[in-house]
Amino acid sequence: MIPYASRMARVAPSAIMALLKQAAGGGFINLASGLPDAALFPHETIRALADDVLTRDWKAALQYGPAEGHPPLRDFVAELMRRRGVAATAENILITSGSQQALDLAARAFVERGSVVSIESPSYLAAIQTFDSYEVDYAAAPLDDDGVRDDVLIANLRHAAGSGRVFQYLLPNFQNPTGLTLSVDRRMRIAEGAADLQLPLLEDDAYYDLRYEGAALPPLAALADNPLAQYTGTFSKTIAPGLRVGWVFGSPEVIAKLAQLKQITDLHSGSLTQRLAFEFCARGHLEPQIAKLCEAYRAKRDVMLNALHRTMPDGMTWTRPRGGMFVFVTMPAGVDADVLLQRALERKLMFVPGRPFFPRNSSSESTGGNTLRLNFVSPPSDEIARGVEVLAELLRSGEP
Amino acid sequence: MIPYASRMARVAPSAIMALLKQAAGGGFINLASGLPDAALFPHETIRALADDVLTRDWKAALQYGPAEGHPPLRDFVAELMRRRGVAATAENILITSGSQQALDLAARAFVERGSVVSIESPSYLAAIQTFDSYEVDYAAAPLDDDGVRDDVLIANLRHAAGSGRVFQYLLPNFQNPTGLTLSVDRRMRIAEGAADLQLPLLEDDAYYDLRYEGAALPPLAALADNPLAQYTGTFSKTIAPGLRVGWVFGSPEVIAKLAQLKQITDLHSGSLTQRLAFEFCARGHLEPQIAKLCEAYRAKRDVMLNALHRTMPDGMTWTRPRGGMFVFVTMPAGVDADVLLQRALERKLMFVPGRPFFPRNSSSESTGGNTLRLNFVSPPSDEIARGVEVLAELLRSGEP
Numbered sequence: 001m002i003p004y005a006s007r008m009a010r011v012a013p014s015a016i017m018a019l020l021k022q023a024a025g026g027g028f029i030n031l032a033s034g035l036p037d038a039a040l041f042p043h044e045t046i047r048a049l050a051d052d053v054l055t056r057d058w059k060a061a062l063q064y065g066p067a068e069g070h071p072p073l074r075d076f077v078a079e080l081m082r083r084r085g086v087a088a089t090a091e092n093i094l095i096t097s098g099s100q101q102a103l104d105l106a107a108r109a110f111v112e113r114g115s116v117v118s119i120e121s122p123s124y125l126a127a128i129q130t131f132d133s134y135e136v137d138y139a140a141a142p143l144d145d146d147g148v149r150d151d152v153l154i155a156n157l158r159h160a161a162g163s164g165r166v167f168q169y170l171l172p173n174f175q176n177p178t179g180l181t182l183s184v185d186r187r188m189r190i191a192e193g194a195a196d197l198q199l200p201l202l203e204d205d206a207y208y209d210l211r212y213e214g215a216a217l218p219p220l221a222a223l224a225d226n227p228l229a230q231y232t233g234t235f236s237k238t239i240a241p242g243l244r245v246g247w248v249f250g251s252p253e254v255i256a257k258l259a260q261l262k263q264i265t266d267l268h269s270g271s272l273t274q275r276l277a278f279e280f281c282a283r284g285h286l287e288p289q290i291a292k293l294c295e296a297y298r299a300k301r302d303v304m305l306n307a308l309h310r311t312m313p314d315g316m317t318w319t320r321p322r323g324g325m326f327v328f329v330t331m332p333a334g335v336d337a338d339v340l341l342q343r344a345l346e347r348k349l350m351f352v353p354g355r356p357f358f359p360r361n362s363s364s365e366s367t368g369g370n371t372l373r374l375n376f377v378s379p380p381s382d383e384i385a386r387g388v389e390v391l392a393e394l395l396r397s398g399e400p
Numbered sequence: 401m402i403p404y405a406s407r408m409a410r411v412a413p414s415a416i417m418a419l420l421k422q423a424a425g426g427g428f429i430n431l432a433s434g435l436p437d438a439a440l441f442p443h444e445t446i447r448a449l450a451d452d453v454l455t456r457d458w459k460a461a462l463q464y465g466p467a468e469g470h471p472p473l474r475d476f477v478a479e480l481m482r483r484r485g486v487a488a489t490a491e492n493i494l495i496t497s498g499s500q501q502a503l504d505l506a507a508r509a510f511v512e513r514g515s516v517v518s519i520e521s522p523s524y525l526a527a528i529q530t531f532d533s534y535e536v537d538y539a540a541a542p543l544d545d546d547g548v549r550d551d552v553l554i555a556n557l558r559h560a561a562g563s564g565r566v567f568q569y570l571l572p573n574f575q576n577p578t579g580l581t582l583s584v585d586r587r588m589r590i591a592e593g594a595a596d597l598q599l600p601l602l603e604d605d606a607y608y609d610l611r612y613e614g615a616a617l618p619p620l621a622a623l624a625d626n627p628l629a630q631y632t633g634t635f636s637k638t639i640a641p642g643l644r645v646g647w648v649f650g651s652p653e654v655i656a657k658l659a660q661l662k663q664i665t666d667l668h669s670g671s672l673t674q675r676l677a678f679e680f681c682a683r684g685h686l687e688p689q690i691a692k693l694c695e696a697y698r699a700k701r702d703v704m705l706n707a708l709h710r711t712m713p714d715g716m717t718w719t720r721p722r723g724g725m726f727v728f729v730t731m732p733a734g735v736d737a738d739v740l741l742q743r744a745l746e747r748k749l750m751f752v753p754g755r756p757f758f759p760r761n762s763s764s765e766s767t768g769g770n771t772l773r774l775n776f777v778s779p780p781s782d783e784i785a786r787g788v789e790v791l792a793e794l795l796r797s798g799e800p
Contacts, residue, residue: 002628002653003565003600005512005534011660035464043458050450058443062640064435097497097644101666108533112405130664133508134405165403200403228402240462242671244497253402260411264530266501270670271642 007113010132014125014356016338019345029387031374032350034176036325040296041240042280042289049279053272061272067263068255069095069247070274076281077233077247084208085222086231091252094259095245097269099206102232102248103169104130105258105265110200111136111167116160118168120148122328122357122368124176124204127169131359136167138359142366147175147182154193161197168194168201172220173208174324177357177373181322184217191224200228206246209238209290211323212298227251235277237325238290243273297325297377300384304376307385311392325377328354331370331395338369340394349390407513410532414525414756416738419745429787431774432750434576434725440696441640442680442689449679453672461672467663468655469495469647470674476681477633477647484608485622486631491652494659495645497669499606502632502648503569504530505658505665510600511536511567516560518568520548522728522757522768524576524604527569531759536567538759542766547575547582554593561597568594568601572620573608574724577757577773581722584617591624600628606646609638609690611723612698627651635677637725638690643673697725697777700784704776707785711792725777728754731770731795738769740794749790 020032053061068074074090081088096102103126111117113135119128121140131138139156141148148170160166170190172182182190194201203220221231234246248258262268280286304327308318315332331337337353344351354371376384420432453461468474474490481488496502503526511517513535519528521540531538539556541549548570560566570590572582582590594601603620621631634646648658662668680686704727708718715732731737737753744751754771776784 002657003598004509004657005515005565007512008509008657011657011664013660038459038463041458041462043454043462046462047451047454047458050454051447054443054447054450058441058447059438060642062441062443062446062642063438064636064641097666097670100664104665109404109408112407115405126664126667133661133664165405198403236464241464242460242462244666244668244670257402257404257408257411260413261533264411264500264526264533265504265665266497266644267526268644270497270644270673273670273673 007133007135010135011129016341016353016356020350020352028348028350029383029390030350030379031384031387032352033375033378034325035375035378036237036241037296037377040293042285045280045285046240046276049276053275053279057275061275063271065268065271065274067259067268069093069269070271070278072282073274073278076278080233081231081249084216085218086249088249092249092255094248094255094262095269095274096232096248096262097244097246097266098236098241099204099232099234099246100126102246103127103202103204105261106202106230106232106248107131107134107167108261109254109258111165115165115167118153118156118160118166119359120170120175121359121366122177122354122371123169123359124171125356127204128357128359131169140359143175143178143180145180147172147180147186150186150189153190157193157197157199161199166199168199169204171204171206173205173217174210174321176207176324177326177352177354178328179319179321179324179326181217187217187220188223191220191226191229194229195224195226198228201226201230203229203231205231206234206237207324208233210294210297210325212294212301213322221249228254230254238286238293239277239280243270243277245269245273245277300376300381303381303384304374304388307388311389313392313396316395325375327374327376329372329374331372333370335370337372340372343394344391347390347394349387351391407533407535410535411529416741416753416756420750420752428748428750429783429790430750430779431784431787432752433775433778435775435778436637436641436725437696437777440693442685445680445685446640446676449676453675453679457675461675463671465668465671465674467659467668469493469669470671470678472682473674473678476678480633481631481649484616485618486649488649492649492655494648494655494662495669495674496632496648496662497644497646497666498636498641499604499632499634499646500526502646503527503602503604505661506602506630506648507531507534507567508661509654509658511565515565515567518553518556518560518566519759520570520575521759521766522577522754522771523569523759524571525756527604528757528759531569540759543575543578543580545580547572547580547586550586550589553590557593557597557599561599566599568599569604571604571606573605573617574610574721576607576724577726577752577754578728579719579721579724579726581617587617587620588623591620591626591629594629595624595626598628601626601630603629603631605631606634606637607724608633610694610697610725612694612701613722621649628654630654638686638693639677639680643670643677645669645673645677700776700781703781703784704774704788707788711789713792713796716795725775727774727776729772729774731772733770735770737772740772743794744791747790747794749787751791
């Protein structure tokens with residue numbers, strides 16, 4: 001019996017994720033992953049930038065750096081935030097090792113045992129796992145075509161705020177796992193609701209740039225004056241995740257505190273990789289790369305949606321994401337995605353059953369047992385179409 | 401009033417560190433930093449490796465990777481551990497973003513509010529800050545020329561183990577801030593003491609390779625059979641800190657748990673930078689680089705020790721480190737290093753007063769007000785000598 005701290009009781013691997021990890025490789029059609037399409041990585045540009053940075057600026061690129069991040073990158077990210085409609089300077093920005101670290105730092109600063117995290121159900125799995133490690137309770141709100149139900153969410157916030165510490169977490173754009181986007185009206189009401197109650201809020205906008213139709217919508221951080229509003233973004237989906245460069249936006253006071261946490265967590269993010277991300281942006285590579293990704297991912301999304309439309313039996317529904325990486329499928333009640341996955345693996349098809357995305361210990365009624373998530377950006381188009389066909393065959397061919 | 405979690409009450413910047421940060425730049429002789437000498441970074445080799453990795457292996461080098469780390473690097477680090485006398489395979493190794501992250505993950509897994517951390521006094525400042533954030537109490541043991549007093553430390557462990565959760569943290573080689581090294585006899589007694597009491601222990605061996613005289617000593621992890629023994633090392637002092645690549649060794653069970661924590665903390669360490677560290681080692685660059693560093697740092701250490709011997713007034717004592725980066729100076733009782741620093745800054749000299757390195761809230765009697773730490777690897781040799789001379793002039797010239 002290893003004497004772990006109490007919090008570790010809620011740190012455990014997902015059985016499904018372990019199964020999928022085991023199965024990876026070996027000729028599977030993989031609609032399960034959370035990965036971007038590696039074939040689109042701007043590797044030649046990054047190689048040239050690495051050569052330049054390590055020729056021109058190697059002393060700083062290889063040395064310890066400030067906890068807050070590489071100053072020119074903080075400036076550039078502030079500019080990115082302003083383009084998204086959020087007033088920001090470098091003081092509002094902490095560079096993190098991907099947006100996962102931003103999420104962990106914000107949770108570490110604001111939640112503890114007994115805190116209530118107001119969350120979408122379903123929500124991003126690794127966020128749920130992070131909050132679990134801080135021993136929180138959940139108040140969950142379901143989603144419909146306009147994103148999370150703001151009426152339920154705000155009622156949850158009011159109820160929880162009366163009895164203790166509350167933290168709001170949500171993904172406004174092309175949400176993981178559903179692909180759904182929160183409408184502007186709802187964004188305003190939620191942003192104002194959290195501001196009125198003076199609650200900390202973390203908006204996880206990892207997919208902002210991966211928009212395949214419609215105009216960009218304003219972040220919640222732009223819609224209400226809330227000094228506890230935080231927002232996280234990342235270069236993982238637009239440049240490359242292997243660099244581990246993301247950021248969190250917040251008030252200068254909150255950012256200074258998160259930077260102190262960052263320092264005791266890992267001192268600072270990579271000096272070389274921050275410079276690669278900065279030079280990539282500063283030299284004008286970001287926008288063309290985003291345009292290239294959106295064109296390719298839009299086409300793949302359409303392959304998946306067309307295949308679903310063509311093949312799915314009656315009683316199945318699925319989301320039609322305007323961006324991001326995922327389609328979320330709901331099967332008839334009683335069909336169990338975990339059981340279906342076992343049969344799919346025999347046919348060399350992988351997807352992620354939806355259940356782990358639904359926070360446990362929450363007021364939400366749905367446990368998501370009849371749902372599943374499909375990634376449409378990572379596999380080649382022919383495998384996307386073939387994978388959906390196999391899924392349809394499994395659903396038609398008897399007991400799931 | 402920002403509603404931070406309770407733990408944040410003990411997350412605060414050091415006033416002295418903020419002062420030194422402000423003063424940085426501007427023509428100072430800087431004996432304060434914790435940095436290695438950037439002039440010795442193997443930048444040409446790293447540039448060539450970056451070019452190769454981004455030509456040959458760019459898809460994986462830019463993609464998400466496993467939480468546990470790049471498999472060949474885990475294998476190589478296991479081999480490094482075996483060379484240090486510790487039985488290890490890849491299953492015993494988690495790659496981290498520098499050894500600071502290893503420290504934070506081990507603390508997160510094993511300590512919580514009310515835990516007792518058994519620690520050297522003085523000890524590594526960022527470790528104290530990390531443990532503070534987990535709301536621990538300290539049981540401190542002082543050091544002498546053979547390193548931490550094992551009799552005091554083991555008595556502390558026995559006492560604390562009787563009343564709750566205990567965690568042992570120590571730096572066996574060329575300790576930060578004292579430069580002192582723990583003798584083999586004491587290593588054995590401490591390793592066995594922790595094993596007998598079945599206590600988790602973290603050995604922070606960041607300076608192992610920076611040995612300028614004498615034979616390498618065995619890690620505590622090699623000296624007793626303790627499934628809770630952990631050990632952290634880093635490439636920050638031997639290749640470059642800006643890559644952010646370190647590791648933690650532990651039993652396969654503990655490493656699996658730490659990897660789950662790593663995943664919710666920042667998913668994984670940089671895919672590109674892990675490959676740069678691996679290729680650097682695999683192609684035989686590590687040992688020559690260590691030899692080069694040791695030769696240069698040994699000479700600088702001798703410059704500092706000679707300058708101290710030549711200039712210091714009576715009543716001053718200082719350590720004579722066999723490796724590492726720091727000399728620790730003790731002034732006569734009543735001389736206050738914080739006050740001395742103010743006068744030093746006027747003379748354009750920076751050092752770190754010792755007080756922050758002494759854990760507060762501990763049973764140790766010394767608060768270290770009359771001590772200071774000097775870095776002998778980062779500044780050029782002439783500045784080391786000149787800095788020590790200025791320090792001596794300040795000490796001779798009246799009220800400190």
